[in-house]
Amino acid sequence: xxxxxxxILSLALILLTTGVFAQSVNAPIDMADGLYQSxxxxxxxxxxxxxxxxxxxxLILLDRKISKLEKEIxxx
Amino acid sequence: xKKNWWKIxxxxxxxxxxxxxxxxxxxxxxxxxxxxRNLYFHxxxxxxxxxxLFVSVFHSIKYLSNSTIESDIAASQAAHTGMLVGALGxxxxxxxxxxxxxxxxxxxxxxxxxxxxxxxxxxxxxxxGSLDEDQKRARISAVYNIFAYVMxxxxxxxxxxxxxxxxxxxxxxxxxxxxxxDSNMRMVFYPAxxxxxxxxxxxxxxxxxxxxVKRKILFND
Numbered sequence: 273x274x275x276x277x278x279x280i281l282s283l284a285l286i287l288l289t290t291g292v293f294a295q296s297v298n299a300p301i302d303m304a305d306g307l308y309q310s311x312x313x314x315x316x317x318x319x320x321x322x323x324x325x326x327x328x329x330x331l332i333l334l335d336r337k338i339s340k341l342e343k344e345i346x347x348x
Numbered sequence: 349x350k351k352n353w354w355k356i357x358x359x360x361x362x363x364x365x366x367x368x369x370x371x372x373x374x375x376x377x378x379x380x381x382x383x384x385r386n387l388y389f390h391x392x393x394x395x396x397x398x399x400x401l402f403v404s405v406f407h408s409i410k411y412l413s414n415s416t417i418e419s420d421i422a423a424s425q426a427a428h429t430g431m432l433v434g435a436l437g438x439x440x441x442x443x444x445x446x447x448x449x450x451x452x453x454x455x456x457x458x459x460x461x462x463x464x465x466x467x468x469x470x471x472x473x474x475x476x477g478s479l480d481e482d483q484k485r486a487r488i489s490a491v492y493n494i495f496a497y498v499m500x501x502x503x504x505x506x507x508x509x510x511x512x513x514x515x516x517x518x519x520x521x522x523x524x525x526x527x528x529x530d531s532n533m534r535m536v537f538y539p540a541x542x543x544x545x546x547x548x549x550x551x552x553x554x555x556x557x558x559x560x561v562k563r564k565i566l567f568n569d
Binding site for chain 1: 366370371378381558564565
């Protein structure tokens with residue numbers, strides 16, 4: 273997995289570039305309006321929210337673990 | 349729970365920016381397009397790095413005046429946490445540069461300054477690792493840390509403003525404050541900065557407490 277992760281990442285990032293070249297000076301500026309209409313941007317928002325909540329839960333658990341250790345040392 | 353209120357603020361603020369940062373309207377700008385939203389995520393990395401490294405140098409100065417090992421632990425753990433957000437800032441900046449400036453990295457004063465700053469702090473850890481005796485390590489690295497923070501200010505704040513730079517807000521380049529005339533972006537950007545700073549401080553306090561527990565177990569002091 274690690275062996276190919278670089279290639280996969282590069283491929284994903286290259287795919288992202290395709291939209292970047294499609295503009296001329298006077299053309300209206302592309303914004304992701306379509307995404308908002310179809311509502312799919314919320315999928316990304318949800319994914320990021322889940323990831324962030326996951327990290328926060330991890331931090332809370334770590335916080336509690338350390339608190340427990342501190343208590344144990346105090347009582348020793 | 350009473351003393352954890354600021355952790356809740358951190359989580360709520362960052363969560364708010366993740367949601368509002370994607371959904372709220374942003375000004376349409378050529379080249380930037382929707383990537384202007386990176387402002388909510390890339391820039392707070394650097395704000396929180398500078399804050400936590402200031403915490404680090406504050407504890408280093410405190411160590412020089414009171415010589416307690418707690419100050420040294422706080423200084424070194426803060427620097428560690430600063431490197432975490434600094435690395436994230438470099439990586440996210442590099443990705444953003446690729447799709448707006450067209451290259452992963454350009455020889456720009458701001459970018460090179462940021463990289464040099466990271467290297468200066470790497471040297472701080474090398475210095476710490478090379479000294480065995482606790483008090484000696486704490487004293488020498490505290491002095492070095494003061495030097496490192498001064499260099500950070502020079503490389504990130506002063507030099508980029510004195511030279512030409514592609515980076516917004518430097519060398520005659522407008523910062524993003526020019527674009528958010530309707531103050532829409534500020535409503536997301538400021539909570540983002542506060543939220544990330546608090547989140548990083550939380551990670552820092554976890555590191556400090558873990559290090560103290562480790563010392564108690566290993567050396568019984």
